[in-house]
Structures are given as structure tokens and as C-alpha cells.
Amino acid sequence: MDIQLSNAQRAEVLTQALPYIQQYNGKIVVVKYGGNAMVNDQLKQQVMEDIVLLTLVGVKVVLVHGGGPEITELLERLGKKSEFVNGLRVTDKETVDIVQMVLAGKVNKSLVNLLEMKGGKAMGISGMDGRLIEAKAAGGALGYVGSITSVNIEPVTDLLEKGYLPVVSTVGCDRAGNVYNINGDTAAAYIAGALGAENLIMMTDIAGILRDKDDPATLIPRVTIDGAVRLFQEGVISGGMIPKVDCCIDAIHRGVKKVIIMDGRVPHSILMEILTDEGAGTMVTPNA
Numbered sequence: 001m002d003i004q005l006s007n008a009q010r011a012e013v014l015t016q017a018l019p020y021i022q023q024y025n026g027k028i029v030v031v032k033y034g035g036n037a038m039v040n041d042q043l044k045q046q047v048m049e050d051i052v053l054l055t056l057v058g059v060k061v062v063l064v065h066g067g068g069p070e071i072t073e074l075l076e077r078l079g080k081k082s083e084f085v086n087g088l089r090v091t092d093k094e095t096v097d098i099v100q101m102v103l104a105g106k107v108n109k110s111l112v113n114l115l116e117m118k119g120g121k122a123m124g125i126s127g128m129d130g131r132l133i134e135a136k137a138a139g140g141a142l143g144y145v146g147s148i149t150s151v152n153i154e155p156v157t158d159l160l161e162k163g164y165l166p167v168v169s170t171v172g173c174d175r176a177g178n179v180y181n182i183n184g185d186t187a188a189a190y191i192a193g194a195l196g197a198e199n200l201i202m203m204t205d206i207a208g209i210l211r212d213k214d215d216p217a218t219l220i221p222r223v224t225i226d227g228a229v230r231l232f233q234e235g236v237i238s239g240g241m242i243p244k245v246d247c248c249i250d251a252i253h254r255g256v257k258k259v260i261i262m263d264g265r266v267p268h269s270i271l272m273e274i275l276t277d278e279g280a281g282t283m284v285t286p287n288a
Helices: 007-024 041-056 068-077 093-117 154-161 184-195 225-233 241-253 269-275
Strands: 028-033 060-065 122-126 133-137 146-151 165-169 171-173 179-181 199-204 222-224 258-263 282-285
Touching (some): 028 041, 041 269, 060 093, 060 154, 060 184, 093 122, 093 165, 093 171, 093 179, 122 154, 133 184, 154 165, 184 241, 199 241, 225 241, 241 258
Parallel strands (some): 028 060, 060 165, 122 165, 199 258, 222 282
Antiparallel strands (some): 133 146, 171 179, 258 282
């Protein structure tokens, strides 16, 4: 539906956003970007526009991205079948080379290019640059899937200080030079924690935490860590939402002020969260 706004209405919308612009000016917001919002070209354009707009009004945005669908697509073209254990891609030596190529190369640079085309000032790095993400093998049958051992946040803070929008691909390495595939949600939680971010926004393919997973009207708009633990116990948080909410809780324990799980398929959901009363998705906050 195409809604036409008068100039007066546009001015009113901007005025209503002013308190939020003031609140977030100079603050760091980490956006974890992936899922359907990443493969739908129209949504991708809108997400990049939203991020550039936030940087232009003084928000320091760090974009952490995945690229699972692109990795799966290339593996299929090369005749390799993707296997997953508890939502993590089993990664042999050949696969980790492909992960590095797709994430740190194709996906990262295409996002940087798109942000620049929208008027942003972006710089792409991987978790291997400046040893941003150090990791060790997660173990088991996962192969080169990494468990984060430390984060050296200086490459990101240096870029922010120079006015760049850092775009981070989630591959890491160890001191022996091994490369690891790092879960994007986990990497975003560690990076946001190391930055003491005001917000971590996790873009997903669902509306947020739902009391009934089949009914978007049962969205839980806000929950504390203790509340989230109760939802785990009640079975409300289940399946693929378990690791996502675990990452939210981990991020808050690491110093992030609040974490939002939102539906990346909704146009301009980032702006609705940052610049309106209404917000978007489920906000996870520290206990009172």
C-alpha cells in the first residue's frame, strides 16, 4: 500500500523522531544481519538505507553479517551437501575455505558497496583482521566451527573513530593460523559486549519471541533475563529460538544495555525500533 504523506506530515514524523535521535546520538548500535532480509534484494536495499540514515543522524552502527544461504548455494554448485548439528554447519577444511571466500569476500564487499552507494562511509573487515575474533575448534563432529576465545575490538573502534561504518564478516582464527566458521549471532553478542553497545539488534525471520509460535499476535514485546529463563522452562522458547535467546542473554551479561530480536522481513523495522515509541520485535533487558 502506497501511503502519500503531505509535507506537514513528513515534518511531524521527523519532529517525533527527534527525542530518539538525541538519545542515540554518539551511541553504538550493533546490527546482526542475515536471514531472508539478506536474500531479498528490495529488503536489502531498505536495510542499508536505514543503516546509512542512522549513521547520518549520529548513531555509530556496526554491521555484523552472516551469509548462510550464499554458502549453501555455492556448496551445492560444487556438489557438496550441507550438514547441520544443532543449527551449526558442519565445516570440513574445504568448506571453511568456501565460508571464508563467501563471507569475507563476496558478501562483505557487496554490503560495503551497497552502503557506499546509499551515501554511507563503510569499511569491510573479517574476524581475522587484527585478530578481531580469536577462536578454537568447537569440537565434536563440527570440524572447523569455532568457539570464540577472545575479541580484540580495536579494529572496530579505530574504524568508528575515523567515521567509518564497520561491516564485519564472522570468520575467526587461532594463533596457529587455522580459520574457523563462527556463528553470526554469537559473534555479534561478543562484539556488542566488547563495545558496550547501547543496542544489539538481531534481525531474524520471525516477529520475535512468540507465546504461540504459530500466532504472530502473541508477540512478547519485552522480557527480562529472568523472564526469558521462565519462558525456556515453560517451553515457549524452543527450537531455533533457543540459541538466539541464549545469545541475547550472553550479550547482556557482556555489557550490552538491551537486545532486540526483530523480523528482518518487515520494511524499515530498524528505524521503527530506534526512532519510534512502538519499537519492533522483542526487547530483552537486564533484570530490574
